[in-house]
Amino acid sequence: MSLDEVVTASIEAHSVQADSAGVDLTRGGDRGAFVRGDAQILIEAVGNLIANAIVYSPSGSRVAIGVKTEGDVVEIAVSDQGIGIAESDRDRIFERFYRADEARSRRTGGTGLGLSIVKHATQRHGGEVRLWSRPSRGSTFTMVLPRIDAPAHEEVVPKKKKKKKRERKAAKAAVAEHVRNGENA
């Protein structure tokens, strides 16, 4: 599937949340990457990262979604300028129901499942999640996924042409046959 479409859908699903939080969602980087897998699952995973980035950031800040193709992988990075994650929490936040800073977390009212879904979804697609963060500076979650070649449209076109050619040939043969029959009659 087209990763561009995955990113577009994930962003669209959170544009209202971003607007009401006063967070600016931006998109950049490479276009045209393709990955194998389940579009809905990947849209949800990228969406969870975007949702977190918005929730754990102050109003007026920016959340950036960037795509980078590098050899046979493609990286989808979601960066925020939010509260960041303490080093001691960085491994545990991917566990189900784990939430850093309980007091704050309770205020934001999540369940602690978002990142475990991101991790499972990414691993299921043969990839991994990386995390960079600095408390009170921000965080960047990066999904690294194996990349596949774009579907080869060039292959489809000649096939169609071939089919048309076959049809034309058959039509010609039919006409010739008709003419022959006419002459013979």
Ligand SMILES: Nc1ncnc2c1ncn2[C@@H]1O[C@H](COP(=O)(O)OP(=O)(O)OP(=O)(O)O)[C@@H](O)[C@H]1O
């Ligand atoms: N971008 C981020 N910036 C700062 N902290 C974050 C960020 N993303 C996740 N966290 C921390 O990791 C914890 C786990 O995140 P996760 O998305 O799994 O659960 P949640 O956001 O609390 O709830 P939900 O199930 O609604 O997603 C959060 O509670 C928060 O403490």
Ligand SMILES: [Mg+2]
């Ligand atoms: Mg979450």
